Amino acid sequence: MINRRIVLASRPAAEATLDNFRLETVDLPALQDGQVLVRNHWLSLDPYMRMRMNEGKSYAAPQALGGPMVGGTAGEVIESRHERFKPGDKVVGGGGWQEVAVFDAGQPGVLRKVDDSVIPLSAYLGAVGMPGVTAWMGLTQIIEPKAGETVVVSAASGAVGSAVGQLAKARGCRAVGIAGGADKCAYVVETLGFDACIDYKAHRDFDALAAALDEASPQGVDGNFENVGGMILDVVMTRMNAFGRIALCGMISGYDGAPIPMARPALLLTQRLKLQGFIVSEHMALWPEALKELGGLVATGKLKYRESIAVGLESAPQAFLGLLKGRNFGKQLVKLV
């Protein structure tokens, strides 16, 4: 069987480019006992992938040069040599940027059957998948918001940010988003129900962004779910109340180049802040509780989300580079089937 896949052709020197990727056609060997062959219907594109394209110390091993880009996928079993899976099963796993993927299905956590009768298959890569659990975990385990507190989240219209604000609202908080562009901000407030959203593209410098944040969070900021880093984090830090909590989920503004310093770390001391970095995949014990809440909210229409869909495997690199620039609007997916 023929498989088409996108591999990491070279590591980015600074900003990632299309040249870093290569489309390959390869022959698939026959399945071994315990393996399952899955046709990927959806590829998930996520900011963390940019960090894995680099060499060096990070939270995940670097993506192998010449190997298929690693990533979450949702699809359908087309052949199975494992008793728990049969053709037609809808499954979620880390199938990577390719049309079909072989899973060693016996290993725990590698492949998970899902029910797409109520929740669309693609949502298992977004609101009811890794991004949703990421939002849930940073909010409930690090920010631990109390009703009446103000929670700020950057990249607020994205897969993670949109869930953060809605989960915060469900807990009685004021939810303030930061997003790039008037259309995204309108969506965050009008559709997702945040109390306010700041368009960082309309507030380009520190003082302008700080003034907008003051207006949007008149009681100051108690919790910050940070997806972006750089100047946005610097501004939010200056508005944080004593004993504020910062869940550090991503720093996408620095992924594509030189490290960006934190301007005023002394605020962490003077405001007695807690800042904690976390990776959702390292806390698997919490996933069932998170997925239960997220699945329930999506099934009942209380947790809204939006998808940016690129079509065809060839579109994945361009869509991924767009994601790093904030050109997506909601969860970035690639539709293969």
Place this chain on the structure above:
Amino acid sequence: MINRRIVLASRPAAEATLDNFRLETVDLPALQDGQVLVRNHWLSLDPYMRMRMNEGKSYAAPQALGGPMVGGTAGEVIESRHERFKPGDKVVGGGGWQEVAVFDAGQPGVLRKVDDSVIPLSAYLGAVGMPGVTAWMGLTQIIEPKAGETVVVSAASGAVGSAVGQLAKARGCRAVGIAGGADKCAYVVETLGFDACIDYKAHRDFDALAAALDEASPQGVDGNFENVGGMILDVVMTRMNAFGRIALCGMISGYDGAPIPMARPALLLTQRLKLQGFIVSEHMALWPEALKELGGLVATGKLKYRESIAVGLESAPQAFLGLLKGRNFGKQLVKLV
């Protein structure tokens, strides 16, 4: 009665200088009901005082211009109009930089009787006082060290740092100090029992300090008790193991001038670090437990400390400026009686 005191004459423009202080002689009014008059035997000088000399948002209200410098003191009651205190009692409180101080003794936490029969009076301003409790709190409540882990502390020969390392050793950790000068480092290892101590004055740039830290902490760093900030924090962060904890107690390197950025905040994410700022005075409920351990260790000679003693009220400003430059060696005190 005549009182002599040192007041804040002006706020520092950048580095604090002697001109920021002024010695005054004032008349004391008669005691009111509920008040206690204390002769200060010891003044405590502490780095946090530098932050209070500035205007603007910090964890404590700025020190009043023209008012006596605020600070911890230990002394003896010489007159009392409160039933719980009588002349001759040894007491600890926030008496400020002056020879005698009037306390409203009925307010909780304002004045505490201590027993100086086993533990010297001055130790209640150091190892069995605010600095010791600070060490205990950051270590046990934020770093939460496990036996076998490596804990690094900057300003390791100081009042807080020396306790941090000894408490970490008592919990089965490897304790690594950072201090300025060969004599301080020798004291930290030979007298206090740390496993290693790095002389930052002998390792002036990032790479040299990083190499020294690698050698001193071959298993990486799990806990960092940060008193200094700036380049020292930047270096330690690059050596932290996944899930490391940073107790942010002070950033003395930045107190005296412009804010110092944090070079690589992305490490907080990639290493999933927790960083938390704290102020010991905001967690009074923990003091009894901390003081019990600290007092027991000092009384039995298991917790060692050292004092830098300046003599006479007039010496306080110069001693304080020296403290900011690391010229003290151990807890900085001013002896008045």
